[in-house]
Amino acid sequence: MAIPPPNVNPNQLVRYVVQIDAMQDTDSIGQVRQLLTELKLLVDRIEPGEVEVAVTHPDSPGQDDIREALLEAGFSVQNITVQTG
Numbered sequence: 001m002a003i004p005p006p007n008v009n010p011n012q013l014v015r016y017v018v019q020i021d022a023m024q025d026t027d028s029i030g031q032v033r034q035l036l037t038e039l040k041l042l043v044d045r046i047e048p049g050e051v052e053v054a055v056t057h058p059d060s061p062g063q064d065d066i067r068e069a070l071l072e073a074g075f076s077v078q079n080i081t082v083q084t085g
Contacts, residue, residue: 015044015054015083016066020075024048028075035073039065 023032029046036043039061041053055061061069067077 012084013054013056014060015052016041016063017050017052017081017083018066018070019050019078019080020070021049021078022075023051031073032070032075035069036066039069041066 020032023029025048029048032051033043033046036051036053041055041061043051044054045052053066063080063082067080070077
């Protein structure tokens with residue numbers, strides 16, 4: 001179970017904006033989309049270099065889970081920004 005970021009209501013929608021410099025072509029975008037979907041994340045937006053995902057359940061993967069899964073797949077994460085609401 002992932003621990004929600006501080007000051008986040010566990011019943012609140014949380015969005016993660018993830019910057020991935022290596023995600024620049026359709027193949028890498030497809031790989032990242034599939035990986036994040038398999039983590040049960042809702043992919044709201046995906047474009048070269050950046051993906052935005054949403055979670056609505058407190059047991060959903062957190063920043064560390066996302067970073068680790070992407071790294072295992074060969075994608076280095078430059079930054080993850082958390083947005084609530």
